[in-house]
Amino acid sequence: MIPISEALKIIERETRLLAAEKIDLENAVGRVLDQEIVADMDLPPFDRSQMDGFAVKSSETKNAPVRLKIIGESVAGKGFGGEVNAGESVRIMTGAPVPSGADAVQKVEETREETGYVEILEAAKLGQNINLLASEVTKGARIFERGEIVTAQMIAAIASFGYARIEVFKRPKVAILSTGSEIVDVAETPRQDQIRNSNSLMLKAFADRICDAHVLPLVADNVESLRKVIENAVRDYDVLITTGGVSVGDYDFTKPVLRELGAEIFFEKISLKPGKPTVFARLNDCLIFGLPGNPVSSAVTFYLFARTAIWRMQSAKKPELKRGFAVAATKLKAAKERDSVLPASVATNEKGELEIESLRFNGSSNFIAFARANALVFVPQGKSIEKGAVAEILFL
Numbered sequence: 001m002i003p004i005s006e007a008l009k010i011i012e013r014e015t016r017l018l019a020a021e022k023i024d025l026e027n028a029v030g031r032v033l034d035q036e037i038v039a040d041m042d043l044p045p046f047d048r049s050q051m052d053g054f055a056v057k058s059s060e061t062k063n064a065p066v067r068l069k070i071i072g073e074s075v076a077g078k079g080f081g082g083e084v085n086a087g088e089s090v091r092i093m094t095g096a097p098v099p100s101g102a103d104a105v106q107k108v109e110e111t112r113e114e115t116g117y118v119e120i121l122e123a124a125k126l127g128q129n130i131n132l133l134a135s136e137v138t139k140g141a142r143i144f145e146r147g148e149i150v151t152a153q154m155i156a157a158i159a160s161f162g163y164a165r166i167e168v169f170k171r172p173k174v175a176i177l178s179t180g181s182e183i184v185d186v187a188e189t190p191r192q193d194q195i196r197n198s199n200s201l202m203l204k205a206f207a208d209r210i211c212d213a214h215v216l217p218l219v220a221d222n223v224e225s226l227r228k229v230i231e232n233a234v235r236d237y238d239v240l241i242t243t244g245g246v247s248v249g250d251y252d253f254t255k256p257v258l259r260e261l262g263a264e265i266f267f268e269k270i271s272l273k274p275g276k277p278t279v280f281a282r283l284n285d286c287l288i289f290g291l292p293g294n295p296v297s298s299a300v301t302f303y304l305f306a307r308t309a310i311w312r313m314q315s316a317k318k319p320e321l322k323r324g325f326a327v328a329a330t331k332l333k334a335a336k337e338r339d340s341v342l343p344a345s346v347a348t349n350e351k352g353e354l355e356i357e358s359l360r361f362n363g364s365s366n367f368i369a370f371a372r373a374n375a376l377v378f379v380p381q382g383k384s385i386e387k388g389a390v391a392e393i394l395f396l
Contacts, residue, residue, distance in 0.1 A: 001269040004304065004339055007280065008320070010266050011305060014282060015312040018170040018238070025158060028150045030209060031168035032314040037144040040161045042134035047098040049074070051129045054111055054118050055090040055102035064123040070116055074099055089118055098130055105129035147317035169314040172238035174213045176203045177229060179244040179254065180293060181220040198367065199243040199298050203291075206302055211239070211310050221245070226257050234286035238313065241306055244293030246277045254290045255279060263288060271381065273335040275301040295367035300341055300376065303396065321376070321394040326354040328391050334379035343373035346393060356391060 002010075020034040049055065055074065060066060068089040074080040079097035080090045090099045098105065104124035112119040137143065143157055144150075150158075150168070158166065178200045186196050200215045207213035216233065219225050226245075233240045245254035246268070258265060263283035268290075270278050274297035279290030289306040291298045303321060311319035326346050334340040349355040356377055359369040376394040377385075385391045 001271045001276070001338075002267050003271050004341075007267055007270050007278075007305060008308065011280060011309050012312060014266060014280075015287065015309050016285065017315055018172060018313050020167050020169050022165050022167055024165055025155065025163055028158075028166055028168060029152050029155065031150050031171070032311070032316045033144060033146050033148050033150060034167040034169050034315070036142050036146055037158050037161065037163060037166075039137045039139055039141045039143055042139050043137040043160065044131050044133060044135065046079070047133050048131045049092045049094060049096050049098055049105045049129060050131055051105055051107040052093050053091075053105050053107040053109075053129065054120065055080075055084060055092045055098050055105050056120060056124055057084060057086070057102060058104035058124045058126045058128065060086065061104070061106065061120045061123045065119050065121050067117055067119050070113075070118055072099075089120075091118075103127065103130075145317070147315055149311075149316055149318075172211045172310055172313045173236070174207050174211045174239040174241060174310065175216050175233045175237040176200050176207065176213060177216045177219060177233065177240065177242045178293075179219045179221065179226060179242060181222075183218055183244070185218065198295055199293065202295065202299060202367075203241060203243070203302055206299070206307065207241075207310070210307065210314075221253060223253050223257060226253050227261065230257060230261060230283070230288075234283045234288070237286055239306070239310060240286055240288045241291060241302070242288070243291045243298045246279050246290040246292060258283065258288065258290070270301075271338045272301075272304075273338045273340045275304070275341070276338060278305065280305065296343060296370045299367075299370060300343070303376065303394070304341065321396070324354070324375075324393050324395060325390050326356045326375070326377075326393050328377075328385045328387055328389055329355050329357050331387050332356070332377060332379050332385040332391060334381050334383050336382050339381045340379040341376045341394075342379065343370045344375045344377040344393060345372050346375040346395075356393065 071088045072080045073091045074096040075093045076095040080099040084099050084101035106120050106124040110122040178197050182194050183197045184190050184194050204213045204215050219229050245252045258281050263281045265281040268279045277292055278301045281288040291301045308319045345357040374396050378392045
């Protein structure tokens with residue numbers, strides 16, 4: 001049995017990196033950058049008005065109210081080409097260039113307009129309501145780094161600097177396989193001693209965000225059938241994720257079949273609850289994760305190990321789940337010989353603290369409780385985290 005940290009080091013060591021490709025920016029959310037995003041211009045590219053109002057010389061408004069002549073207009077896309085001199089102002093719209101000679105914008109609510117003139121009712125301060133040239137970004141600045149995962153919030157910034165197409169790492173092809181004679185399709189009504197195939201759809205939902213995931217047909221507890229499916233999968237996919245059949249029972253065939261096929265098994269037991277019998281192997285160029293069949297064990301080990309490997313294949317700078325800290329609302333206890341990574345619901349309490357709420361979790365098959373989880377909480381082996389103490393969490 002190896003610790004979680006060692007398992008992650010082995011995964012890092014054995015994970016091969018995928019090549020890059022160029023794609024349209026509109027398809028880039030969720031992809032990992034294989035290039036830096038650099039500003040090709042200053043932002044704003046000119047002194048820009050933050051308000052609808054009048055561009056003025058601030059020094060001329062200090063004794064407001066004052067009456068100024070309106071000599072023109074500046075709108076977005078078409079600025080005023082002249083210069084503002086003493087006794088003058090320019091009508092200006094939000095986002096429009098501030099004309100030469102003006103150093104402030106007084107919002108329209110603090111003005112009163114009459115034919116050809118405007119009365120500035122309140123003094124304008126130097127720089128008021130103006131975004132100065134390059135105050136946000138200077139030309140040549142690095143905006144995003146190689147290895148960052150593109151989010152929807154990043155698209156506008158990337159587009160603003162002319163990146164219609166960008167270099168990203170290819171997404172791995174991932175196959176998901178549930179095994180076990182007791183498993184039936186979701187659309188079927190289980191007979192006695194059977195359950196529906198919830199794991200495949202759950203894992204596909206997790207994986208779809210980060211890779212190209214495909215669910216393979218169910219395989220019963222049959223060595224020949226399992227061997228054939230695995231042989232085909234490792235030819236067609238970068239990663240194979242199986243659930244079930246990784247323990248030590250008479251019908252747990254995954255590890256024996258992998259060994260028979262010549263797979264290199266890097267680990268098969270982790271000091272982890274839930275998820276002790278997790279397998280990590282490689283056959284040809286395909287990474288294989290044998291996850292436990294219990295739904296929560298399968299979910300936890302996917303997030304800790306398979307997800308990390310999938311992001312590493314894409315050269316993501318931060319492949320692991322984001323870490324944080326929260327206060328325990330109830331006592332949390334780990335197993336005597338294993339670290340516990342427990343599903344948790346984290347929310348802000350009345351004190352403004354991030355607090356771990358109880359999910360009434362009572363076992364690795366309790367997927368109803370897991371449905372409410374938005375984090376995992378780490379409890380070191382043999383330790384307890386008392387109510388009110390701070391615990392380390394991983395955000396889902």
